[in-house]
Structures are given as structure tokens and as C-alpha cells.
Amino acid sequence: MSPQRRLGLRNKIVVVPMGELDYSMVNKLASRLVSYFSVGVDVLQGVKIPQEALNQQRGQYYSTVILTKLELMKSAPGEKMLGLVEEDLYIPSKNYVIGQADPAGRSALVSLFRLRRENYEMLDEAKVLYSRLLKESVHQLGRLWGFKDCRNPKCVMYLTDDVYEVDRKGNKFCDNCLRRVKVRLK
Numbered sequence: 103m104s105p106q107r108r109l110g111l112r113n114k115i116v117v118v119p120m121g122e123l124d125y126s127m128v129n130k131l132a133s134r135l136v137s138y139f140s141v142g143v144d145v146l147q148g149v150k151i152p153q154e155a156l157n158q159q160r161g162q163y164y165s166t167v168i169l170t171k172l173e174l175m176k177s178a179p180g181e182k183m184l185g186l187v188e189e190d191l192y193i194p195s196k197n198y199v200i201g202q203a204d205p206a207g208r209s210a211l212v213s214l215f216r217l218r219r220e221n222y223e224m225l226d227e228a229k230v231l232y233s234r235l236l237k238e239s240v241h242q243l244g245r246l247w248g249f250k251d252c253r254n255p256k257c258v259m260y261l262t263d264d265v266y267e268v269d270r271k272g273n274k275f276c277d278n279c280l281r282r283v284k285v286r287l288k
Contacts, residue, residue, distance in 0.1 A: 113180035119148045120187045165191040165202045172209040183209040190215040203245035210242035
């Protein structure tokens with residue numbers, strides 16, 4: 103039995119592709135999230151990114167505005183929304199963000215923009231991009247379930263600021279994170 107299944111995580115994840123995305127990668131991610139969190143995962147048809155999120159001067163989208171739109175899309179209180187975008191995101195305190203989660207609103211967002219921006223050289227670009235997307239999606243969804251940022255650089259909950267750190271961290275929760283959340287869910 104997976105550690106996530108032992109935790110008894112409930113509810114449902116709704117993946118929301120926003121803008122133009124590769125649906126085969128979105129569907130592959132959704133399938134993996136099912137086994138990862140032991141919950142149902144739905145994939146919505148693509149929706150438009152809210153234009154009010156675009157900051158013309160920066161050429162980036164304000165992620166908090168998009169999170170608000172995701173929250174409004176929920177059809178049930180137990181749903182956890184995961185928005186996926188290709189566009190570059192920011193919050194006022196940072197030049198860019200790869201992802202953001204709003205645990206109170208149960209919505210999270212991941213951008214592929216910075217995950218794509220590195221030279222893959224001879225690596226399989228699609229495989230590396232998917233690995234990065236999976237790690238960041240699990241990290242942001244983990245925050246919705248109460249996981250905190252972790253100091254263990256091998257844990258998926260390790261806070262990363264750039265794609266090199268994303269590549270170095272693991273794609274699973276460490277034992278300490280699993281223990282902390284298990285205690286909170288009892």
C-alpha cells in the first residue's frame with residue numbers, strides 16, 4: 103500500500119489546462135496523480151487564462167488572479183484544483199514563480215514556462231519536462247493537503263526557486279513529511 107493511501111487522503115483533484123497545452127502530457131500527469139494521491143482525478147477541457155491576470159509591463163501573468171479563477175471553477179468543496187499554464191507567472195514579491203498554491207482556497211497552479219527554458223542538450227526533452235511538471239504538480243498539491251516546504255533536498259516538498267533545483271529534488275515525499283501529515287490527519 104502506498105504511503106499516500108495509508109494517509110487516507112480524500113477528495114478529488116481537478117486538472118485544468120489553461121491556454122494551449124499538450125493534452126497527452128496533461129493526461130499522463132493526471133494518471134500519475136491518481137496513484138500518487140490515491141484520489142480521483144478529472145481533467146477539464148481547456149479554459150482561457152483570465153486576461154486580467156496579464157501584466158502588460160512585465161509580460162507575465164499574476165498567478166494569484168489565476169488561482170482565484172480556479173477556485174471559482176470548483177463544483178464541490180472537496181475538490182482540489184490544479185491549473186496548468188504555458189505562460190510565465192509572477193507574484194509581486196518575486197520575479198517569477200514556477201508554481202503557487204493557495205491552501206485556503208484549495209487551488210494550485212504550475213507553469214511550464216520556466217520548466218522548458220533550459221538547454222536539454224542530448225536529454226529527452228519530453229521526458230525531462232514531464233519529470234519537472236510531475237514534481238512541481240505534486241509539490242503544489244501537497245501544499246493543499248497540508249504538507250509544508252521541506253529541508254530535505256531529495257523530498258518532493260523541497261522548496262525550489264529554479265529548474266536546476268527541480269531537477270535535483272526527488273519526486274516522492276520523505277518519511278518526515280509523511281509522518282507529520284499523518285499525525286495532522288488523525
